[in-house]
Amino acid sequence: MKVERLSKKALIHILKGGVKKKLTCVIKFYSNNCHYCHALQDIYIDMSDSFEDVHFFAFNVADHPPVEKIFGFTGVPTICMIKTGGASPERTVMKEPKKPNEKTWYPVSEIKAFIASGR
Numbered sequence: 001m002k003v004e005r006l007s008k009k010a011l012i013h014i015l016k017g018g019v020k021k022k023l024t025c026v027i028k029f030y031s032n033n034c035h036y037c038h039a040l041q042d043i044y045i046d047m048s049d050s051f052e053d054v055h056f057f058a059f060n061v062a063d064h065p066p067v068e069k070i071f072g073f074t075g076v077p078t079i080c081m082i083k084t085g086g087a088s089p090e091r092t093v094m095k096e097p098k099k100p101n102e103k104t105w106y107p108v109s110e111i112k113a114f115i116a117s118g119r
Contacts, residue, residue, distance in 0.1 A: 001048045001049065001051070001052065001054070001055060001056055002045070002048060002056070003028075003044060003045050003048050003056040003057065003058055004055075004056070004057050004058070005057070005058050005059070005060075006027060006057040006058065006059045007063070008063045008064040011027075011059055011064065011067070012064075014082060014084060014089060015070070015082075015089065015091075017084075017086065017087045017088055017089055019084035019085070019089070020084075020085060021084065021085060022083070022084065022085030023055055023083070023084045023085065024053065024054045024055065024081065024082075024083055024118060024119055025054070025055045025056075025057060025081070025082045025083075025084065026051075026054055026055070026056050026057070026079065026080070026081050026082075026115055027057045027058070027059050027079070027080045027081075027082065028040065028044050028056075028057070028058045028059070028077055028078075028079055029058075029059050029061050029067065029068075029071070029073070029076050029077065029078040029079075029080065030058055030059070030060060030061070030076050030077050031060065031061050031062060031076045032060065032062065034076050034077065036076070036077050036103075036104055036105040037076055037077045039103045039104045040077050040104040040105065040106065043104060043108055044056065044058070044111075047108070047111065047112065047115075050112070051115055051116075051119070053119065054115060054119065061076055071091065071093055072093060073093055077104075077105055077106065078093060078094065079093075079094040079106060079111055079114065080092065080093045080094065081094075081114070081115065081118045083118070092118060094106070094110075094111070094114045097110055
């Protein structure tokens with residue numbers, strides 16, 4: 001699958017339970033000024049090909065600054081999984097790595113394990 005950029009309107013639609021179909025969505029929250037986010041970009045795109053049943057999105061936190069408070073994170077990159085199909089979608093934010101990767105922040109193996117655990 002490819003990674004799609006998520007708009008503020010689409011994110012709010014998902015969060016309010018507007019997607020009735022059961023889907024697993026992974027969102028990478030990023031900032032244009034974050035070197036970790038830029039380094040993670042190609043890896044995230046490649047990863048989307050590994051999970052055929054997962055929809056991958058990217059959301060720029062500048063598009064809706066309250067998103068950090070809504071999801072309870074304090075920096076980027078942040079990876080979140082949302083399971084749709086119910087009145088209240090299930091959200092899980094990936095924990096901060098114990099040993100951050102100096103280039104991408106999240107070690108790739110930890111992102112893959114996070115996604116696999118939620119499918």
